[in-house]
Amino acid sequence: MSQKAALQTQALCVFRWSYPIFYMFDRAMAYCCRTESQPITDSDIQQYGAKVFSEKMFFRERRREMIFDQRHKDCHSCWSIEDSGVKSPRLEDFFTTQLRKVGEVRPQENLTEFLRRSRDRLVSGQIDDSLLTTAAVDILEIVLSNACGFKCVYCNEFYSSSWAAEKRAAQRLHANYRDKSRDPQLEALFYEWVEANARDLVKRLGYIGGEPIAIEAFYESLERMREIFEKVPARARKPELCITTNLCPPDQQFERFTQMIPKMETRFRWVVQVSMESLGPRAEYIRYGTNWPKLERNLHRLLRDFPNVEVVILPTLNLLALPSLPEFLSYLRDLHRQYGCSLELVQNMVTLPRALSPLSAPKEFAVPLRRSIAMLTEWAEELAPVAQFDQPSENEVVLRSRMQASHWRSYAKYLDGVAQRIEMNPSANAASPTGNSHDQQLQLWRELRQELEFWDLRRGTSAVKAIPELAEIWRVAQDGRRSMESGADKGANR
Protein backbone atom coordinates (compact mmCIF):
# COMPACT_ATOMS: atom_id res chain seq x y z
CA MET A 1 0.00 0.00 0.00
CA SER A 2 1.34 3.44 -0.91
CA GLN A 3 2.44 5.80 1.85
CA LYS A 4 2.15 9.55 1.52
CA ALA A 5 5.59 11.10 1.21
CA ALA A 6 6.71 13.44 3.98
CA LEU A 7 5.76 17.03 3.20
CA GLN A 8 8.58 19.36 2.18
CA THR A 9 6.94 22.68 3.06
CA GLN A 10 4.96 24.18 5.93
CA ALA A 11 2.06 25.52 3.91
CA LEU A 12 1.97 24.56 0.23
CA CYS A 13 -1.20 22.78 -0.86
CA VAL A 14 -2.33 21.92 -4.39
CA PHE A 15 -6.02 22.28 -3.45
CA ARG A 16 -5.66 26.07 -3.56
CA TRP A 17 -5.23 25.72 -7.34
CA SER A 18 -7.02 22.48 -8.09
CA TYR A 19 -10.23 22.16 -6.05
CA PRO A 20 -12.74 24.95 -6.80
CA ILE A 21 -16.20 24.77 -5.26
CA PHE A 22 -19.11 26.82 -6.57
CA TYR A 23 -21.96 27.52 -4.13
CA MET A 24 -24.73 27.84 -6.67
CA PHE A 25 -27.37 29.09 -4.23
CA ASP A 26 -25.08 31.35 -2.29
CA ARG A 27 -23.15 33.57 -4.78
CA ALA A 28 -19.94 32.23 -3.31
CA MET A 29 -16.99 29.98 -3.95
CA ALA A 30 -14.06 28.36 -2.22
CA TYR A 31 -10.91 26.46 -3.08
CA CYS A 32 -11.01 23.27 -0.96
CA CYS A 33 -13.97 22.07 1.12
CA ARG A 34 -12.10 22.73 4.39
CA THR A 35 -11.94 26.47 3.85
CA GLU A 36 -14.66 29.09 4.19
CA SER A 37 -16.57 30.12 1.10
CA GLN A 38 -15.91 33.64 -0.21
CA PRO A 39 -18.81 35.79 -1.46
CA ILE A 40 -18.81 36.86 -5.11
CA THR A 41 -19.98 40.47 -5.19
CA ASP A 42 -21.30 42.60 -8.05
CA SER A 43 -18.06 44.54 -8.09
CA ASP A 44 -16.10 41.25 -8.34
CA ILE A 45 -18.14 40.38 -11.40
CA GLN A 46 -17.55 43.82 -12.90
CA GLN A 47 -13.83 43.57 -12.23
CA TYR A 48 -13.10 39.97 -13.27
CA GLY A 49 -16.03 38.74 -15.41
CA ALA A 50 -15.87 34.94 -15.79
CA LYS A 51 -12.33 34.93 -14.40
CA VAL A 52 -13.70 35.68 -10.96
CA PHE A 53 -13.61 31.90 -10.30
CA SER A 54 -9.83 31.78 -10.48
CA GLU A 55 -8.59 35.36 -10.20
CA LYS A 56 -10.46 36.84 -7.26
CA MET A 57 -7.90 38.67 -5.12
CA PHE A 58 -8.60 36.55 -2.04
CA PHE A 59 -7.46 33.38 -3.84
CA ARG A 60 -4.39 35.05 -5.39
CA GLU A 61 -3.24 36.21 -1.96
CA ARG A 62 -3.69 32.77 -0.43
CA ARG A 63 -1.68 31.18 -3.27
CA ARG A 64 1.10 33.73 -2.96
CA GLU A 65 1.40 33.02 0.77
CA MET A 66 1.69 29.32 0.08
CA ILE A 67 4.53 29.86 -2.39
CA PHE A 68 6.35 31.71 0.41
CA ASP A 69 5.46 28.93 2.86
CA GLN A 70 3.25 31.15 5.00
CA ARG A 71 0.16 29.81 6.72
CA HIS A 72 -3.15 31.69 6.50
CA LYS A 73 -5.91 31.13 9.06
CA ASP A 74 -8.35 30.11 6.30
CA CYS A 75 -6.65 26.70 6.33
CA HIS A 76 -6.80 26.46 10.13
CA SER A 77 -8.32 22.96 10.06
CA CYS A 78 -5.12 21.61 8.48
CA TRP A 79 -2.77 23.67 10.65
CA SER A 80 -4.43 22.47 13.86
CA ILE A 81 -4.21 18.83 12.74
CA GLU A 82 -0.53 19.23 11.78
CA ASP A 83 0.29 21.08 14.99
CA SER A 84 -1.08 18.15 16.98
CA GLY A 85 1.42 15.91 15.17
CA VAL A 86 -1.03 14.18 12.82
CA LYS A 87 -0.97 14.24 9.01
CA SER A 88 -3.55 16.68 7.62
CA PRO A 89 -5.40 16.42 4.29
CA ARG A 90 -3.08 19.15 2.89
CA LEU A 91 -1.82 17.85 -0.43
CA GLU A 92 1.62 18.85 -1.61
CA ASP A 93 2.44 15.60 -3.43
CA PHE A 94 0.69 16.44 -6.71
CA PHE A 95 1.54 20.11 -6.69
CA THR A 96 4.15 20.01 -9.44
CA THR A 97 2.22 17.40 -11.48
CA GLN A 98 -0.94 19.47 -11.50
CA LEU A 99 0.77 22.79 -12.21
CA ARG A 100 2.94 21.24 -14.93
CA LYS A 101 -0.31 20.55 -16.81
CA VAL A 102 -1.05 24.27 -17.05
CA GLY A 103 2.55 25.22 -17.89
CA GLU A 104 3.42 26.81 -14.56
CA VAL A 105 5.99 24.15 -13.66
CA ARG A 106 8.65 23.41 -16.28
CA PRO A 107 8.95 19.85 -17.66
CA GLN A 108 11.94 18.64 -15.59
CA GLU A 109 11.63 21.07 -12.70
CA ASN A 110 11.33 19.72 -9.16
CA LEU A 111 9.49 21.38 -6.28
CA THR A 112 12.54 23.09 -4.77
CA GLU A 113 13.63 24.53 -8.12
CA PHE A 114 10.09 25.62 -8.90
CA LEU A 115 9.69 27.37 -5.53
CA ARG A 116 13.04 29.16 -5.88
CA ARG A 117 12.14 30.41 -9.37
CA SER A 118 8.60 31.39 -8.31
CA ARG A 119 9.75 33.31 -5.22
CA ASP A 120 12.22 35.23 -7.37
CA ARG A 121 9.47 36.19 -9.74
CA LEU A 122 6.91 37.05 -7.03
CA VAL A 123 9.14 39.41 -5.01
CA SER A 124 7.82 42.73 -3.78
CA GLY A 125 4.22 41.68 -3.32
CA GLN A 126 3.66 40.80 -6.99
CA ILE A 127 0.08 39.53 -7.23
CA ASP A 128 -0.72 39.61 -10.98
CA ASP A 129 1.48 36.70 -11.97
CA SER A 130 -0.12 33.86 -13.97
CA LEU A 131 0.94 31.44 -11.24
CA LEU A 132 -1.50 33.15 -8.90
CA THR A 133 -4.35 33.55 -11.36
CA THR A 134 -4.30 30.12 -12.97
CA ALA A 135 -6.64 27.29 -12.06
CA ALA A 136 -5.24 23.79 -12.38
CA VAL A 137 -8.62 22.17 -11.81
CA ASP A 138 -8.61 18.57 -10.67
CA ILE A 139 -11.84 18.34 -8.63
CA LEU A 140 -14.75 20.69 -9.33
CA GLU A 141 -17.64 20.69 -6.90
CA ILE A 142 -21.04 22.32 -7.14
CA VAL A 143 -22.93 22.84 -3.92
CA LEU A 144 -26.66 22.95 -4.66
CA SER A 145 -29.39 24.01 -2.25
CA ASN A 146 -30.11 22.43 1.16
CA ALA A 147 -33.37 20.86 -0.14
CA CYS A 148 -33.53 17.49 1.57
CA GLY A 149 -36.26 15.36 3.14
CA PHE A 150 -33.90 13.94 5.79
CA LYS A 151 -32.98 15.15 9.28
CA CYS A 152 -29.91 13.04 9.95
CA VAL A 153 -29.01 13.23 13.61
CA TYR A 154 -25.57 14.73 12.85
CA CYS A 155 -26.78 17.20 10.18
CA ASN A 156 -28.20 20.71 10.48
CA GLU A 157 -30.28 23.44 8.81
CA PHE A 158 -27.42 24.52 6.52
CA TYR A 159 -27.51 21.17 4.70
CA SER A 160 -31.14 20.13 5.18
CA SER A 161 -34.31 22.15 4.52
CA SER A 162 -36.23 19.66 6.68
CA TRP A 163 -33.97 20.43 9.63
CA ALA A 164 -34.45 24.14 8.89
CA ALA A 165 -38.25 23.75 9.00
CA GLU A 166 -38.22 21.76 12.25
CA LYS A 167 -35.71 24.03 13.95
CA ARG A 168 -37.71 27.07 12.90
CA ALA A 169 -40.87 25.50 14.40
CA ALA A 170 -38.93 24.73 17.60
CA GLN A 171 -37.42 28.25 17.61
CA ARG A 172 -33.94 26.78 17.46
CA LEU A 173 -32.87 28.00 14.03
CA HIS A 174 -29.21 29.14 13.87
CA ALA A 175 -28.95 32.94 13.89
CA ASN A 176 -26.85 32.91 10.68
CA TYR A 177 -29.28 30.76 8.72
CA ARG A 178 -30.79 32.39 5.59
CA ASP A 179 -32.91 30.91 2.84
CA LYS A 180 -30.89 31.22 -0.38
CA SER A 181 -31.51 31.58 -4.08
CA ARG A 182 -29.79 31.32 -7.45
CA ASP A 183 -28.23 34.03 -9.61
CA PRO A 184 -28.65 33.26 -13.36
CA GLN A 185 -26.02 35.82 -14.40
CA LEU A 186 -23.39 34.31 -12.11
CA GLU A 187 -24.28 30.78 -13.24
CA ALA A 188 -23.81 31.81 -16.88
CA LEU A 189 -20.34 33.16 -16.01
CA PHE A 190 -19.55 29.97 -14.12
CA TYR A 191 -20.28 27.74 -17.12
CA GLU A 192 -18.24 30.09 -19.34
CA TRP A 193 -15.34 29.65 -16.91
CA VAL A 194 -15.80 25.85 -16.77
CA GLU A 195 -15.59 25.61 -20.54
CA ALA A 196 -12.42 27.69 -20.72
CA ASN A 197 -10.61 26.50 -17.59
CA ALA A 198 -11.94 23.23 -16.20
CA ARG A 199 -13.42 21.07 -18.95
CA ASP A 200 -10.16 19.71 -20.32
CA LEU A 201 -8.48 19.13 -16.96
CA VAL A 202 -11.08 18.12 -14.40
CA LYS A 203 -10.96 14.54 -13.12
CA ARG A 204 -14.01 14.69 -10.85
CA LEU A 205 -17.14 16.79 -11.16
CA GLY A 206 -19.11 16.50 -7.93
CA TYR A 207 -22.60 17.58 -6.81
CA ILE A 208 -23.56 18.05 -3.18
CA GLY A 209 -26.89 19.10 -1.64
CA GLY A 210 -29.22 18.74 0.22
CA GLU A 211 -30.26 15.78 -1.85
CA PRO A 212 -29.08 16.41 -5.45
CA ILE A 213 -31.52 13.93 -7.02
CA ALA A 214 -34.46 15.93 -5.62
CA ILE A 215 -33.17 19.36 -6.72
CA GLU A 216 -34.24 20.83 -10.08
CA ALA A 217 -30.98 22.81 -10.45
CA PHE A 218 -29.07 19.51 -10.50
CA TYR A 219 -30.74 18.41 -13.74
CA GLU A 220 -30.32 21.83 -15.33
CA SER A 221 -26.64 21.79 -14.43
CA LEU A 222 -26.17 18.28 -15.84
CA GLU A 223 -27.65 19.42 -19.17
CA ARG A 224 -25.31 22.44 -19.27
CA MET A 225 -22.30 20.27 -18.45
CA ARG A 226 -23.31 17.80 -21.14
CA GLU A 227 -23.42 20.59 -23.75
CA ILE A 228 -20.01 21.87 -22.65
CA PHE A 229 -18.30 18.49 -22.53
CA GLU A 230 -19.85 17.25 -25.79
CA LYS A 231 -18.23 20.13 -27.70
CA VAL A 232 -14.99 18.15 -27.59
CA PRO A 233 -14.30 14.43 -28.15
CA ALA A 234 -14.64 12.10 -25.15
CA ARG A 235 -11.40 11.67 -23.22
CA ALA A 236 -9.76 8.22 -23.16
CA ARG A 237 -10.23 8.22 -19.41
CA LYS A 238 -13.52 9.98 -18.81
CA PRO A 239 -13.84 12.27 -15.78
CA GLU A 240 -15.97 11.07 -12.86
CA LEU A 241 -19.40 12.53 -12.34
CA CYS A 242 -20.02 12.04 -8.65
CA ILE A 243 -23.12 12.65 -6.55
CA THR A 244 -23.70 12.12 -2.87
CA THR A 245 -27.23 10.85 -2.21
CA ASN A 246 -29.51 9.40 0.46
CA LEU A 247 -31.22 7.29 -2.25
CA CYS A 248 -34.67 8.21 -0.92
CA PRO A 249 -35.86 11.05 -3.18
CA PRO A 250 -39.47 11.06 -4.47
CA ASP A 251 -39.91 8.11 -6.88
CA GLN A 252 -40.41 10.25 -10.00
CA GLN A 253 -37.16 12.11 -9.25
CA PHE A 254 -35.26 8.85 -8.90
CA GLU A 255 -36.67 7.78 -12.29
CA ARG A 256 -35.55 11.07 -13.77
CA PHE A 257 -32.09 10.51 -12.35
CA THR A 258 -31.84 6.99 -13.81
CA GLN A 259 -32.75 8.44 -17.22
CA MET A 260 -29.84 10.90 -16.93
CA ILE A 261 -27.33 8.11 -16.31
CA PRO A 262 -26.91 6.91 -19.93
CA LYS A 263 -27.15 10.47 -21.30
CA MET A 264 -24.16 11.62 -19.26
CA GLU A 265 -22.15 8.46 -19.92
CA THR A 266 -21.05 9.76 -23.32
CA ARG A 267 -18.53 11.97 -21.49
CA PHE A 268 -18.45 10.86 -17.83
CA ARG A 269 -18.11 7.83 -15.54
CA TRP A 270 -20.76 7.90 -12.83
CA VAL A 271 -19.90 7.52 -9.17
CA VAL A 272 -22.85 7.40 -6.78
CA GLN A 273 -21.86 7.88 -3.15
CA VAL A 274 -24.58 6.48 -0.93
CA SER A 275 -24.75 8.00 2.55
CA MET A 276 -25.52 5.17 4.98
CA GLU A 277 -24.00 3.60 8.07
CA SER A 278 -26.76 1.41 9.52
CA LEU A 279 -29.75 -0.69 8.46
CA GLY A 280 -33.56 -0.82 8.81
CA PRO A 281 -35.15 0.86 11.85
CA ARG A 282 -31.75 2.02 13.15
CA ALA A 283 -31.12 3.84 9.87
CA GLU A 284 -34.64 5.27 10.04
CA TYR A 285 -33.78 6.76 13.43
CA ILE A 286 -30.20 7.92 12.80
CA ARG A 287 -30.87 9.26 9.31
CA TYR A 288 -34.40 10.43 10.12
CA GLY A 289 -36.44 10.51 6.91
CA THR A 290 -35.00 7.23 5.64
CA ASN A 291 -37.57 4.92 4.10
CA TRP A 292 -35.56 1.71 4.41
CA PRO A 293 -37.51 -0.42 1.88
CA LYS A 294 -37.19 2.41 -0.66
CA LEU A 295 -33.47 2.88 -0.01
CA GLU A 296 -32.87 -0.85 -0.44
CA ARG A 297 -34.95 -0.98 -3.61
CA ASN A 298 -33.04 1.93 -5.18
CA LEU A 299 -29.67 0.57 -4.11
CA HIS A 300 -30.37 -2.85 -5.64
CA ARG A 301 -31.69 -1.17 -8.77
CA LEU A 302 -28.46 0.79 -9.22
CA LEU A 303 -26.29 -2.26 -8.64
CA ARG A 304 -28.38 -4.54 -10.85
CA ASP A 305 -29.38 -2.29 -13.78
CA PHE A 306 -26.44 0.09 -14.04
CA PRO A 307 -23.23 -1.98 -13.90
CA ASN A 308 -21.17 0.96 -15.25
CA VAL A 309 -22.12 3.12 -12.28
CA GLU A 310 -19.59 2.84 -9.48
CA VAL A 311 -21.47 2.68 -6.17
CA VAL A 312 -19.44 3.92 -3.22
CA ILE A 313 -20.62 3.69 0.39
CA LEU A 314 -20.20 6.81 2.52
CA PRO A 315 -20.74 5.88 6.17
CA THR A 316 -20.60 8.83 8.55
CA LEU A 317 -19.33 7.01 11.62
CA ASN A 318 -21.18 8.25 14.70
CA LEU A 319 -21.76 7.05 18.22
CA LEU A 320 -25.27 5.73 17.50
CA ALA A 321 -24.15 3.59 14.57
CA LEU A 322 -21.27 1.79 16.30
CA PRO A 323 -23.20 -1.05 18.04
CA SER A 324 -24.65 -2.35 14.75
CA LEU A 325 -21.56 -1.81 12.58
CA PRO A 326 -20.88 -5.57 12.13
CA GLU A 327 -24.40 -6.13 10.75
CA PHE A 328 -24.03 -3.12 8.45
CA LEU A 329 -20.72 -4.41 7.07
CA SER A 330 -22.15 -7.92 6.61
CA TYR A 331 -24.94 -6.36 4.56
CA LEU A 332 -22.35 -4.70 2.31
CA ARG A 333 -20.46 -7.94 1.96
CA ASP A 334 -23.68 -9.66 0.82
CA LEU A 335 -24.20 -6.92 -1.78
CA HIS A 336 -20.65 -7.39 -3.01
CA ARG A 337 -21.19 -11.14 -3.32
CA GLN A 338 -24.57 -10.80 -5.00
CA TYR A 339 -23.48 -8.32 -7.67
CA GLY A 340 -19.74 -8.98 -7.90
CA CYS A 341 -19.15 -5.24 -7.80
CA SER A 342 -16.39 -3.46 -5.95
CA LEU A 343 -17.77 -1.50 -2.98
CA GLU A 344 -15.47 1.14 -1.64
CA LEU A 345 -16.04 2.51 1.89
CA VAL A 346 -15.20 6.18 2.33
CA GLN A 347 -13.55 7.08 5.66
CA ASN A 348 -15.64 9.73 7.32
CA MET A 349 -16.82 10.44 10.87
CA VAL A 350 -18.82 12.99 12.88
CA THR A 351 -16.57 15.48 14.67
CA LEU A 352 -19.28 18.00 15.65
CA PRO A 353 -21.43 17.89 17.67
CA ARG A 354 -18.85 16.19 19.86
CA ALA A 355 -21.50 14.23 21.77
CA LEU A 356 -22.30 12.33 18.55
CA SER A 357 -18.71 11.65 17.56
CA PRO A 358 -17.77 7.96 17.69
CA LEU A 359 -14.76 9.07 19.76
CA SER A 360 -17.17 10.06 22.57
CA ALA A 361 -18.50 6.49 22.91
CA PRO A 362 -17.99 4.47 26.11
CA LYS A 363 -15.19 1.93 25.88
CA GLU A 364 -17.60 -1.02 25.52
CA PHE A 365 -18.63 0.40 22.11
CA ALA A 366 -15.16 -0.61 20.89
CA VAL A 367 -16.28 -4.28 21.08
CA PRO A 368 -18.44 -4.18 17.91
CA LEU A 369 -15.62 -2.23 16.25
CA ARG A 370 -13.12 -4.97 17.08
CA ARG A 371 -15.60 -7.53 15.72
CA SER A 372 -15.96 -5.48 12.54
CA ILE A 373 -12.19 -5.28 12.11
CA ALA A 374 -11.85 -9.05 12.52
CA MET A 375 -14.60 -9.64 9.95
CA LEU A 376 -13.12 -7.24 7.39
CA THR A 377 -9.67 -8.77 7.82
CA GLU A 378 -11.04 -12.29 7.37
CA TRP A 379 -13.05 -11.34 4.26
CA ALA A 380 -10.02 -9.61 2.73
CA GLU A 381 -7.89 -12.67 3.38
CA GLU A 382 -10.49 -14.95 1.76
CA LEU A 383 -10.65 -12.73 -1.33
CA ALA A 384 -6.94 -11.98 -1.80
CA PRO A 385 -4.48 -13.41 0.75
CA VAL A 386 -1.79 -10.92 1.76
CA ALA A 387 0.91 -13.46 0.82
CA GLN A 388 -0.27 -13.54 -2.82
CA PHE A 389 -1.39 -9.95 -3.14
CA ASP A 390 1.57 -8.65 -5.09
CA GLN A 391 1.89 -11.59 -7.52
CA PRO A 392 1.23 -10.33 -11.06
CA SER A 393 -2.12 -11.26 -12.58
CA GLU A 394 -4.12 -10.27 -15.65
CA ASN A 395 -7.17 -12.20 -14.52
CA GLU A 396 -10.18 -9.88 -14.22
CA VAL A 397 -11.73 -11.81 -11.29
CA VAL A 398 -8.45 -11.83 -9.36
CA LEU A 399 -7.95 -8.12 -9.94
CA ARG A 400 -11.49 -7.33 -8.83
CA SER A 401 -11.09 -9.47 -5.70
CA ARG A 402 -7.86 -7.67 -4.87
CA MET A 403 -9.56 -4.34 -5.22
CA GLN A 404 -12.34 -5.32 -2.81
CA ALA A 405 -9.82 -6.86 -0.41
CA SER A 406 -7.97 -3.51 -0.43
CA HIS A 407 -11.22 -1.71 0.40
CA TRP A 408 -11.91 -4.09 3.33
CA ARG A 409 -8.33 -3.83 4.62
CA SER A 410 -8.10 -0.07 4.43
CA TYR A 411 -11.43 0.34 6.25
CA ALA A 412 -10.31 -2.16 8.91
CA LYS A 413 -7.16 -0.08 9.43
CA TYR A 414 -9.25 3.06 9.79
CA LEU A 415 -11.58 1.38 12.31
CA ASP A 416 -8.57 0.18 14.28
CA GLY A 417 -7.51 3.81 14.89
CA VAL A 418 -11.05 4.65 16.02
CA ALA A 419 -11.23 1.57 18.30
CA GLN A 420 -7.91 2.44 19.95
CA ARG A 421 -9.21 5.91 20.83
CA ILE A 422 -12.52 4.58 22.20
CA GLU A 423 -10.75 1.95 24.32
CA MET A 424 -9.16 4.81 26.29
CA ASN A 425 -12.60 6.20 27.23
CA PRO A 426 -14.38 5.43 30.51
CA SER A 427 -16.97 2.69 30.63
CA ALA A 428 -20.68 3.49 30.91
CA ASN A 429 -20.91 0.49 33.27
CA ALA A 430 -18.38 1.76 35.83
CA ALA A 431 -20.01 1.63 39.29
CA SER A 432 -18.55 4.86 40.64
CA PRO A 433 -16.60 6.65 37.95
CA THR A 434 -14.21 9.38 38.99
CA GLY A 435 -11.67 11.72 37.42
CA ASN A 436 -11.68 14.69 35.09
CA SER A 437 -11.91 12.75 31.86
CA HIS A 438 -14.96 10.94 33.17
CA ASP A 439 -16.65 14.22 34.14
CA GLN A 440 -16.13 15.50 30.59
CA GLN A 441 -17.48 12.24 29.23
CA LEU A 442 -20.53 12.44 31.47
CA GLN A 443 -21.16 15.95 30.24
CA LEU A 444 -21.08 14.75 26.62
CA TRP A 445 -23.44 11.83 27.33
CA ARG A 446 -25.76 14.17 29.17
CA GLU A 447 -25.79 16.54 26.18
CA LEU A 448 -26.44 13.59 23.89
CA ARG A 449 -29.39 12.41 25.95
CA GLN A 450 -30.89 15.90 26.32
CA GLU A 451 -30.58 16.67 22.62
CA LEU A 452 -32.03 13.39 21.38
CA GLU A 453 -34.85 13.46 23.94
CA PHE A 454 -35.77 16.98 22.83
CA TRP A 455 -36.38 15.84 19.24
CA ASP A 456 -37.83 12.47 20.33
CA LEU A 457 -40.53 14.28 22.26
CA ARG A 458 -41.54 16.33 19.22
CA ARG A 459 -41.44 13.39 16.81
CA GLY A 460 -42.82 10.61 19.01
CA THR A 461 -39.59 8.60 18.55
CA SER A 462 -37.30 6.99 21.10
CA ALA A 463 -33.53 6.81 20.82
CA VAL A 464 -33.28 3.93 23.28
CA LYS A 465 -35.95 1.92 21.49
CA ALA A 466 -34.16 2.41 18.17
CA ILE A 467 -30.65 1.83 19.63
CA PRO A 468 -31.07 -0.33 22.79
CA GLU A 469 -27.31 -0.20 23.46
CA LEU A 470 -27.77 3.44 24.55
CA ALA A 471 -29.58 2.33 27.74
CA GLU A 472 -26.41 2.32 29.89
CA ILE A 473 -25.38 5.76 28.64
CA TRP A 474 -28.88 7.06 29.38
CA ARG A 475 -28.75 5.63 32.91
CA VAL A 476 -25.33 7.04 33.68
CA ALA A 477 -26.20 10.40 32.06
CA GLN A 478 -29.22 10.62 34.35
CA ASP A 479 -27.12 9.68 37.42
CA GLY A 480 -24.45 12.10 36.25
CA ARG A 481 -27.01 14.87 35.97
CA ARG A 482 -28.13 14.22 39.57
CA SER A 483 -24.58 14.16 40.92
CA MET A 484 -23.67 17.34 38.99
CA GLU A 485 -26.76 19.08 40.35
CA SER A 486 -26.03 17.96 43.91
CA GLY A 487 -22.40 19.06 43.46
CA ALA A 488 -23.61 22.51 42.34
CA ASP A 489 -25.98 22.69 45.33
CA LYS A 490 -23.15 21.87 47.72
CA GLY A 491 -21.04 24.60 46.19
CA ALA A 492 -23.85 27.13 46.56
CA ASN A 493 -24.39 26.21 50.23
CA ARG A 494 -20.81 26.68 51.20
Ligand code: SF4
Ligand atom coordinates in the same frame (compact mmCIF):
# COMPACT_ATOMS: atom_id res chain seq x y z
S1 SF4 B 1 -4.07 23.32 3.51
FE1 SF4 B 1 -5.87 22.11 4.14
S2 SF4 B 1 -7.56 23.59 4.27
FE2 SF4 B 1 -5.89 24.57 3.08
S3 SF4 B 1 -6.39 24.15 0.96
FE3 SF4 B 1 -5.06 22.49 1.67
S4 SF4 B 1 -6.39 20.82 2.40
FE4 SF4 B 1 -7.60 22.72 2.21
